Amino acid sequence: MNTEAKKQEILDAFRFRSATKEFDPNKKISDEDFEFILETGRLSPSSFGFEPWRFVVIQNRELREQLKPVSWGAQGQLPTASHFVVMLSRSAEDMIYSSDYIEHMKKDVHHMPPEAYEAISKFYKTFQESDFKLLEDERYMNDWAAKQVYIALGNMMTAAAQIGIDSCPIEGFDQEKVHDILEKAGVLEGGNFQVAVMAAFGYRIREPRPKSRQEMKDVVKWVE
Numbered sequence: 001m002n003t004e005a006k007k008q009e010i011l012d013a014f015r016f017r018s019a020t021k022e023f024d025p026n027k028k029i030s031d032e033d034f035e036f037i038l039e040t041g042r043l044s045p046s047s048f049g050f051e052p053w054r055f056v057v058i059q060n061r062e063l064r065e066q067l068k069p070v071s072w073g074a075q076g077q078l079p080t081a082s083h084f085v086v087m088l089s090r091s092a093e094d095m096i097y098s099s100d101y102i103e104h105m106k107k108d109v110h111h112m113p114p115e116a117y118e119a120i121s122k123f124y125k126t127f128q129e130s131d132f133k134l135l136e137d138e139r140y141m142n143d144w145a146a147k148q149v150y151i152a153l154g155n156m157m158t159a160a161a162q163i164g165i166d167s168c169p170i171e172g173f174d175q176e177k178v179h180d181i182l183e184k185a186g187v188l189e190g191g192n193f194q195v196a197v198m199a200a201f202g203y204r205i206r207e208p209r210p211k212s213r214q215e216m217k218d219v220v221k222w223v224e
């Protein structure tokens with residue numbers, strides 16, 4: 001592998017990625033390319049491998065219209081994105097160490113042999129009880145699950161950029177109102193979910209402003 005060329009290609013994708021406010025409504029991402037983006041979300045790492053997420057792809061125009069008044073940060077993206085994803089995180093009921101969901105992940109997904117099952121169960125309980133103190137407030141657990149969803153979000157946006165697809169991460173919405181709309185639409189079934197973040201994908205309609213970032217020396221501190 002030509003490492004230098006690969007690095008350049010990856011950096012080019014990072015420089016290309018820009019939080020796209022409005023997409024070309026006539027340009028659709030192919031099914032194959034969107035499957036690829038979703039696959040990078042699915043393969044993302046999660047704490048203990050418990051994948052506290054679900055990616056809801058909202059292609060229904062009516063539902064997008066309903067979300068618009070309660071999503072101030074997605075005004076240009078909701079009507080124009082080729083694909084619009086609401087990224088759900090599993091809430092405390094599912095993520096607590098004693099839940100059916102965690103049992104399902106350990107047994108049916110990871111097929112943990114008895115020793116691993118025992119060890120992981122013990123570590124996970126201690127982690128939640130005392131290491132991160134996630135059981136003190138439901139909010140802590142919900143936020144912890146949502147943090148992991150952002151890892152999938154980052155991976156999906158970077159992967160999209162590497163194949164020339166634009167995206168925008170979106171936190172500009174009323175969480176409770178969006179939750180209610182999705183609940184009424186029946187898309188929150190099959191688990192206990194929060195709305196963590198949204199992501200729009202498509203092709204930019206105009207060139208973005210040049211990137212602005214702090215300098216490396218202002219964001220990195222070396223301790224030697």
Ligand SMILES: Cc1cc2nc3c(=O)[nH]c(=O)nc-3n(C[C@H](O)[C@H](O)[C@H](O)COP(=O)(O)O)c2cc1C
Nearest residue numbers: 017018019021072073074168169170171172173211
């Ligand atoms: C978690 C998160 C939430 C964001 N929410 C919104 C949003 O609601 N609407 C929007 O247009 N941009 C949103 N952005 C985009 C940022 O404003 C943008 O990433 C930042 O200004 C840097 O610009 P760049 O991504 O184009 O380099 C969000 C970004 C992140 C990471």
